[in-house]
Amino acid sequence: MVRKGGRLERLHKRTLYEWKNAHRPTKHRHHRHKRRRHERDGGMRIEHILAQMDSFVRPRFGRSAGFLRMLP
16 A cells, blocks of 8 residues: 555556556557557557666665564
């Protein structure tokens, strides 16, 4: 669960929005931009979103895991 009004909640909402738009189908089938051709079915966009989520969450829980190991 994410605390309301916190930094993680804002990041959570933003990544959900980006994730939803990464799967959005293209409207114009005959006029595709070069960027969209390089991103096969939004694959690169999804990998970028997952990398962002890892960079936000992993340091936070990594520090707490180290703290718990020090307890007797």
